[in-house]
Amino acid sequence: MDQNIGQMMERLIRLIAIRFTAFLDRLLVRRRVDGVFFGPLLIDRGRGLLYDVERDLTWLQDTNYAKTAGRSSDGQLTWDNARAWVARLNYRGITKWRLPTALNPDGSGPCIGDNCRDSELGHLVFTAFARPSAGTRLINWNPFxxxxxxxxxxxxEAFAFKMSGLKQGRLAKDPWAPDPALGxxxxxxxxxxxxxxxxxxxxxxxxVRLLEAVLQLVR
Known part of the structure; x- marks a missing residue:
């Protein structure tokens, strides 16, 4: 009897989760016609998460989370340390984070210089930022x-995106290492x-994960 009740609850919870996701899609206008999206392109999902609709990517709302999380005093990291930190990041139970790619969606590039709109950061800045949902804001944003x-x-060297000039280019993996020519x-x-x-x-x-956790408690 208890097993049957548990199975019924599990089916009910999964059905609610599916319906809720569909409701979010309608509520947040994630619709497109002939490949063109209508409505906001950057959606505040709450819990410190921003969703890029066109690229199907989720960004942290905190633009300097390495500092917030105490990874470094000012948030600055070498490229190797940044990769390692992001790979291990667990944000509110969400894992498998990564650094954004500088390549274009078709794998070409990377673009160097101005107007690099097709890299993941370039698309976020040039396109998604231009059409945010109401009330969307960044935390700890520094234009420089x-x-x-x-x-x-x-x-x-690795590729990086400079916000103050909206440029994409090369940067030493350890930007603070002494240059022999300069000393x-x-x-x-x-x-x-x-x-x-x-x-x-x-x-x-x-x-979905929240409902599954509730299910585990009542089993």
């Missing part, structure tokens, strides 16, 4: 910042930060 990508440029590290006017991204709409999946 450079964000790492996952794309290597060489053994010693010191090259000066940087902007801070070098890490912005984790996740494939898919993980905030919608959170509701």
């Amino acid at each position: 910042s450079i964000y790492w990508s996952s794309t290597e440029a060489s053994a010693t 010191a590290a090259p000066p940087l006017a902007d801070v070098v930060l890490t912005w984790p991204v996740h494939d898919g709409d993980v905030a919608a999946g959170f509701f």
